[in-house]
Amino acid sequence: MSTDTPTRIQVGGTAGTAPYEVLVGRQLLGELPGLIGDARPSPTTTLDGGAARHGNRQRVAVLHPEALAETGEAIRQDLADQGYEAIAIQLPNAEEAKTAEVAAYCWKALGQTGFTRSDVIVGVGGGATTDLAGFVAATWLRGVRWIAVPTTVLGMVDAAVGGKTGINTAEGKNLVGAFHPPAGVLCDLAALDSLPVNDYISGLAEIIKAGFIADPAILELIEQDPAAARTPGGAHTAELIERSIRVKAEVVSSDLRESGLREILNYGHTLAHAIEKNERYNWRHGAAVSVGMVFAAELGRLAGRLDDATADRHRAVLESVGLPLTYRGDQWPKLLETMKVDKKTRGDLLRFIVLDGIAKPTVLEGPDPAVLLAAYGEVSGETSRS
Numbered sequence: 001m002s003t004d005t006p007t008r009i010q011v012g013g014t015a016g017t018a019p020y021e022v023l024v025g026r027q028l029l030g031e032l033p034g035l036i037g038d039a040r041p042s043p044t045t046t047l048d049g050g051a052a053r054h055g056n057r058q059r060v061a062v063l064h065p066e067a068l069a070e071t072g073e074a075i076r077q078d079l080a081d082q083g084y085e086a087i088a089i090q091l092p093n094a095e096e097a098k099t100a101e102v103a104a105y106c107w108k109a110l111g112q113t114g115f116t117r118s119d120v121i122v123g124v125g126g127g128a129t130t131d132l133a134g135f136v137a138a139t140w141l142r143g144v145r146w147i148a149v150p151t152t153v154l155g156m157v158d159a160a161v162g163g164k165t166g167i168n169t170a171e172g173k174n175l176v177g178a179f180h181p182p183a184g185v186l187c188d189l190a191a192l193d194s195l196p197v198n199d200y201i202s203g204l205a206e207i208i209k210a211g212f213i214a215d216p217a218i219l220e221l222i223e224q225d226p227a228a229a230r231t232p233g234g235a236h237t238a239e240l241i242e243r244s245i246r247v248k249a250e251v252v253s254s255d256l257r258e259s260g261l262r263e264i265l266n267y268g269h270t271l272a273h274a275i276e277k278n279e280r281y282n283w284r285h286g287a288a289v290s291v292g293m294v295f296a297a298e299l300g301r302l303a304g305r306l307d308d309a310t311a312d313r314h315r316a317v318l319e320s321v322g323l324p325l326t327y328r329g330d331q332w333p334k335l336l337e338t339m340k341v342d343k344k345t346r347g348d349l350l351r352f353i354v355l356d357g358i359a360k361p362t363v364l365e366g367p368d369p370a371v372l373l374a375a376y377g378e379v380s381g382e383t384s385r386s
Contacts, residue, residue, distance in 0.1 A: 006031075007242050011161060011249040012181060022161055022185040022249065024242050029075065035147050035184040036060055036120045039083035059085045059119035061110060063133040065093045068125055068151065075124060075149075087113055091125070095281035097132045098167045100176070106136045120145045120183075126152040126199075127159030127285065131174070134165030138180030148182045151191040153203025154286055157210070157244035160185045162252040162265075168281070172341050173273045187241065192232035201230055202286030204321050205268075207240050209293060210247040212314070213267050213353075213361045218243050219317055226320035264361040267353040268292030271376075274338035275327055290323035291379055299375040300354035303364055310358055329380030332373065 006025030012018055023031060060079050064072030072088045079086040089109050091097040121144060123133025130148045137146035148160035166177025192200065211218030221236045228234035251262055272292035276283055297314040300306030315325055339350060354364045
């Protein structure tokens with residue numbers, strides 16, 4: 001599906017949200033200046049005397065994790081060579097970046113640089129980096145323009161698309177955040193070539209999720225050749241990523257603020273977030289989502305919503321690409337308490353996304369505690385850290 005010309009997928013443009021594009025291809029960094037705006041243009045004023053949206057944009061802050069220090073500096077230097085006043089802000093790696101302390105560090109850097117509403121933040125890295133970059137952009141001066149440059153499968157198909165930004169707290173994952181869509185997303189597939197294999201496989205969980213909730217063709221492509229699905233050099237890599245992005249783009253375009261349909265994107269995530277917190281974020285997100293989807297499939301089966309074949313298909317597809325299926329049985333009480341403060345919970349009523357069938361997601365409210373325990377029994381067991 002992908003050629004030398006990047007694939008462009010539009011997100012938003014309905015329900016009062018400004019549209020933006022997700023570009024998927026290779027060698028996409030040349031698209032950055034067009035999204036940022038001209039360096040040091042002649043000021044353009046609006047009727048009220050303020051700067052126009054694309055006018056007088058001079059400063060760019062490139063937020064990147066420590067692991068991508070060279071990449072972040074290269075992008076900063078390239079933008080500086082083109083006339084932008086570019087700075088690089090280095091963040092901790094992975095989920096360690098998603099804290100109030102790191103956000104405050106970024107705010108301080110922006111303040112010292114004189115960052116204004118006409119300036120731009122660029123988040124380069126995995127999902128945790130783009131989550132933090134978007135949150136900093138949403139909160140600085142009540143919202144500045146930002147661009148996501150995800151460098152992982154997870155970042156491309158999930159975190160960087162849809163406008164949900166946030167940080168973690170001691171009480172749970174993503175409990176503090178804002179809806180602040182980016183001006184654009186650049187998914188450069190070349191970044192995946194050097195991605196560690198476990199990180200690549202972790203991202204497949206979100207792709208598989210998209211297959212179960214909306215696009216069965218994704219599952220069929222993976223089932224045809226699981227080994228190829230595990231590598232960026234696979235024949236269907238671009239198609240799998242593009243299909244997953246299209247699933248998310250269609251959902252978030254009609255429900256930016258998760259008031260309804262968008263909840264389906266949380267399939268498997270209620271238990272997954274509890275596992276991540278329990279592991280102090282040492283588990284990869286995709287590994288936790290994989291276990292969460294097995295749990296959700298069993299919950300759907302036990303609730304009489306999902307047929308046996310589709311529930312079993314979860315295990316088969318996830319296992320075929322090397323994702324975990326089980327978690328420690330003795331942790332259920334802790335996980336249950338954490339799930340009670342999940343974003344989808346309403347009061348004391350636990351809510352789970354389950355399936356009535358392939359591509360038929362629905363909400364299961366207040367399931368019987370005995371059913372929950374039985375579903376967890378199907379995924380409990382000793383598992384190695386992933």
